[in-house]
Amino acid sequence: MTVDALLESTAMILKESGFDALSCNAIAERAGISIGSLYQYFASKEAIVAELRRRHFHEVNHALQTALREARGQSFVEQLRAVVAANVRSHAADPELHYLLTERYRDVGFDLDAVEPKSDPTLLYSDAVTESLIREYSYARDTAENAAVVVFTLVESLTHMALVYNQVTLDEPALIDEIMIAALGYLEKRAAH
Amino acid sequence: MTVDALLESTAMILKESGFDALSCNAIAERAGISIGSLYQYFASKEAIVAELRRRHFHEVNHALQTALREARGQSFVEQLRAVVAANVRSHAADPELHYLLTERYRDVGFDLDAVEPKSDPTLLYSDAVTESLIREYSYARDTAENAAVVVFTLVESLTHMALVYNQVTLDEPALIDEIMIAALGYLEKRAAH
Amino acid sequence: MTVDALLESTAMILKESGFDALSCNAIAERAGISIGSLYQYFASKEAIVAELRRRHFHEVNHALQTALREARGQSFVEQLRAVVAANVRSHAADPELHYLLTERYRDVGFDLDAVEPKSDPTLLYSDAVTESLIREYSYARDTAENAAVVVFTLVESLTHMALVYNQVTLDEPALIDEIMIAALGYLEKRAAH
Amino acid sequence: MTVDALLESTAMILKESGFDALSCNAIAERAGISIGSLYQYFASKEAIVAELRRRHFHEVNHALQTALREARGQSFVEQLRAVVAANVRSHAADPELHYLLTERYRDVGFDLDAVEPKSDPTLLYSDAVTESLIREYSYARDTAENAAVVVFTLVESLTHMALVYNQVTLDEPALIDEIMIAALGYLEKRAAH
DNA sequence: AATGAATGAGAATTCATTCAT
DNA sequence: CATGAATGAATTCTCATTCAT
Numbered sequence: 040m041t042v043d044a045l046l047e048s049t050a051m052i053l054k055e056s057g058f059d060a061l062s063c064n065a066i067a068e069r070a071g072i073s074i075g076s077l078y079q080y081f082a083s084k085e086a087i088v089a090e091l092r093r094r095h096f097h098e099v100n101h102a103l104q105t106a107l108r109e110a111r112g113q114s115f116v117e118q119l120r121a122v123v124a125a126n127v128r129s130h131a132a133d134p135e136l137h138y139l140l141t142e143r144y145r146d147v148g149f150d151l152d153a154v155e156p157k158s159d160p161t162l163l164y165s166d167a168v169t170e171s172l173i174r175e176y177s178y179a180r181d182t183a184e185n186a187a188v189v190v191f192t193l194v195e196s197l198t199h200m201a202l203v204y205n206q207v208t209l210d211e212p213a214l215i216d217e218i219m220i221a222a223l224g225y226l227e228k229r230a231a232h
Numbered sequence: 233m234t235v236d237a238l239l240e241s242t243a244m245i246l247k248e249s250g251f252d253a254l255s256c257n258a259i260a261e262r263a264g265i266s267i268g269s270l271y272q273y274f275a276s277k278e279a280i281v282a283e284l285r286r287r288h289f290h291e292v293n294h295a296l297q298t299a300l301r302e303a304r305g306q307s308f309v310e311q312l313r314a315v316v317a318a319n320v321r322s323h324a325a326d327p328e329l330h331y332l333l334t335e336r337y338r339d340v341g342f343d344l345d346a347v348e349p350k351s352d353p354t355l356l357y358s359d360a361v362t363e364s365l366i367r368e369y370s371y372a373r374d375t376a377e378n379a380a381v382v383v384f385t386l387v388e389s390l391t392h393m394a395l396v397y398n399q400v401t402l403d404e405p406a407l408i409d410e411i412m413i414a415a416l417g418y419l420e421k422r423a424a425h
Numbered sequence: 426m427t428v429d430a431l432l433e434s435t436a437m438i439l440k441e442s443g444f445d446a447l448s449c450n451a452i453a454e455r456a457g458i459s460i461g462s463l464y465q466y467f468a469s470k471e472a473i474v475a476e477l478r479r480r481h482f483h484e485v486n487h488a489l490q491t492a493l494r495e496a497r498g499q500s501f502v503e504q505l506r507a508v509v510a511a512n513v514r515s516h517a518a519d520p521e522l523h524y525l526l527t528e529r530y531r532d533v534g535f536d537l538d539a540v541e542p543k544s545d546p547t548l549l550y551s552d553a554v555t556e557s558l559i560r561e562y563s564y565a566r567d568t569a570e571n572a573a574v575v576v577f578t579l580v581e582s583l584t585h586m587a588l589v590y591n592q593v594t595l596d597e598p599a600l601i602d603e604i605m606i607a608a609l610g611y612l613e614k615r616a617a618h
Numbered sequence: 619m620t621v622d623a624l625l626e627s628t629a630m631i632l633k634e635s636g637f638d639a640l641s642c643n644a645i646a647e648r649a650g651i652s653i654g655s656l657y658q659y660f661a662s663k664e665a666i667v668a669e670l671r672r673r674h675f676h677e678v679n680h681a682l683q684t685a686l687r688e689a690r691g692q693s694f695v696e697q698l699r700a701v702v703a704a705n706v707r708s709h710a711a712d713p714e715l716h717y718l719l720t721e722r723y724r725d726v727g728f729d730l731d732a733v734e735p736k737s738d739p740t741l742l743y744s745d746a747v748t749e750s751l752i753r754e755y756s757y758a759r760d761t762a763e764n765a766a767v768v769v770f771t772l773v774e775s776l777t778h779m780a781l782v783y784n785q786v787t788l789d790e791p792a793l794i795d796e797i798m799i800a801a802l803g804y805l806e807k808r809a810a811h
Numbered sequence: 812a813a814t815g816a817a818t819g820a821g822a823a824t825t826c827a828t829t830c831a832t
Numbered sequence: 833c834a835t836g837a838a839t840g841a842a843t844t845c846t847c848a849t850t851c852a853t
Binding site: 443445528529532567571574575578579581582583586592593594595603606607609610611612613614615618 | 636637721722725760764767768771772774775776779785786787788796799800802803804805806807808811
Binding site: 041072073074075076079 | 812813814815
């Protein structure tokens, strides 16, 4: 309960005022918790941000895994769409916080994260995608590995562009379509190369 | 001279230790300049970062404009390749600084930048690309505007992925090819849609 | 306890070295308090001076009210003498501090005082005096209001002259007599006018 | 010319923003003079304030002396009225600056003033008044000396009250009358004592 | 477990003063 | 004589962290 209150208040301050305004005193005050209690659960504000990121990654991972499981047996394209859709929906819940934890303040408390170094959700599926590219598009292995990274970069950047920066006017289904067009357009042209 | 020293030392600290470690005292000391002199030229560390970004954008803009001028009269694809190549080369000079100024610390001192609000290089060519998409790929106007944003997002994110995060093992020409594949793959599939 | 130590040390520094030498660090050090604690209770040195003045006014008000209460039922002259005597005794306790808070640094932290704008003791009795002048000396109302201000100005300035500047060699009873002579001399001549 | 510009700008800053805001840089900038030049004429900002006061006292002294000379041969009351009137007019020219130099910042640069210790205009006439009181009101010498101080205190404090604090609504002749009533009321009642 | 007053290192910022030109 | 860039000591203020209760 205390921990949850601290995490929530940290997220709020981060979104409202940025990391510069994030002080241990401010976190505790906003959470209605004494500063002494904060230090009973967290060693520093960086540790709180790290825990926030860990939980966020956990949620996204769960969403992606669920999506993949439900798409099992379908074509690569359907599976990719499932992942993209799950990813977009994960972002849509709180795009700003997602962006802050994964881009803007991606290094904050990073060293404290080290227990689960590859917890970044997008990295978890690199191998699966790599294998699919080899199997379904006849990519060479090293090309496939690069291509998997490119695909995830596209997916993430387009999702951020739409949901965080609002630089594009697309509703959710249209955004998913747009991302799929970019991903598949790349993969097909790459295969034809 | 004093200003240059301050900007240089700011860039170094930013790259080595991040914005959190960027204190006015550290900047001045590293530059071999007294703290008083720093304040004679800049009102805050944010203002120094803003000036650094302003200069950086100025350089990139110059590179892109030169590239475009030299590609004048060539096909859309050739012009796009010229911009992508110029962009990659601009990043390659100091990918980390570029990334920090345009992504990680994109908001730092942003309000102080306000004199040239749309100085972000990638924004400068949105219109040109939009027009080309309408002309050469028969896009509808609103579709073309969205697509131009998507293309620039792809170009920037893939360039960052390769040069900043080193998540891909491609030399410069291969990277430019890869980006072009992604951009054209998207545009062609989008047009066919 | 901490607050009291800070107020005391502020008063000492003010008297010894003036407002220019009054730094937050000096206040805290002299009080044997850490600078951090100072800021837990006061937002600025001006706020400490304001609180000092507020407390001082509170004491003087209390003394004057007590004096007036005890003189209730007596003649106007006796009541005036009671106020003058109470005022002189209030000044005599620490004439320098009184002077500094009410004259020299009367504006320091004045805006922070705003909760009790009319807390200046001398102002509290203007109305009572005005009424007495109308009743006992047959003053017209607007003349009486001006005269009340004049009387208080005389009382304050003569008290300051004697106790702060030591420009006159009078013991306390003689000083009170002298002030009464000035006040009544003025009022009588004014009435005769 | 340079000196005059510096004195003027000092007076303006003092009136607008107080001594705290009075910095050598601010004085020089406002005067349109380089900071280096300021130091060629004055050793510190305190020295500038001291010179400002010295000149002010010089002017007031001149006005009072002229007034006295013109009243030569007239009665004591007429001579006193002449001094009071000259004093009021001297204050009226720039009451705020007068107040700042003689009350609020009376100690600023005071040590630098030491060349002419008794330059305070009101002090210059103490002896003359003392003698008159002995002669015309049959005061004992020590009583007369105290009374002279009291009279000057009354004159100054009432002038300040009216012109600086605006606590009284009197035009210039009425104010002079009021001050004369207070001064003569005191002297007569004192003599009768 | 929870509290929150106290701490003090450190960061931002100002400003009197110097000195080479 | 005038200039103004450079200096750095001094000041204000914040905030992570401790510890007695």
